[in-house]
Ligand SMILES: [Fe+2]
């Protein structure tokens with residue numbers, strides 16, 4: 005396996021590892037994002053077993069020990085499995101996650117005390133970069149789920165939202181909603197819940213210019229329209245699931 009590095013927005017880099025054995029023949033990507041600044045931040049740690057791949061990829065951009073912030077969308081192996089490896093590699097780094105995630109997992113699991121982020125909290129990274137944490141509980145999954153929005157570039161690091169197969173592009177202006185709907189049909193990874201459409205539509209109000217997908221290409225274009233279309237699809241799925249459940253009730 006190799007890890008590709010590309011700049012998807014000014015000062016924001018995507019480290020992408022393609023695994024052809026997952027959902028063949030299309031395969032599947034695991035992507036980390038690095039936001040440069042006086043205090044560089046990585047969003048997603050990557051799997052613990054991919055740590056050396058990602059460390060080597062990061063070292064093509066900055067010395068890994070310069071990392072200051074380690075953040076991710078929710079507590080799961082691909083999102084944060086290598087957190088303690090990064091904390092060891094970058095002695096100045098702090099893990100940052102939402103209050104629920106810190107309370108439930110990180111206060112125990114992280115080798116150094118994490119920074120707890122409330123909904124809307126901003127981390128100033130310097131050189132004009134600032135990232136805002138937005139709570140998205142149970143969306144697409146995980147009680148502790150959240151996303152990060154880099155305000156100067158309008159980049160939404162949206163974690164597992166829009167998850168899709170394949171590895172044909174680093175950055176696309178094409179459709180990311182249709183492939184996400186197809187992947188949801190295959191994996192059924194989202195935790196359908198009544199607030200889901202509302203949660204995703206609230207992200208659309210940010211009007212992001214770039215969507216940084218954890219599993220799939222990054223998207224450049226009308227992020228609000230893509231998020232609204234994804235919200236509509238979640239609403240449709242929820243209605244169908246409720247109708248199914250009502251029909252199956254004794
Ligand atoms: Fe996940």
Ligand SMILES: [Fe+2]
Pocket residue numbers: 082083163164218219
């Ligand atoms: Fe993921």
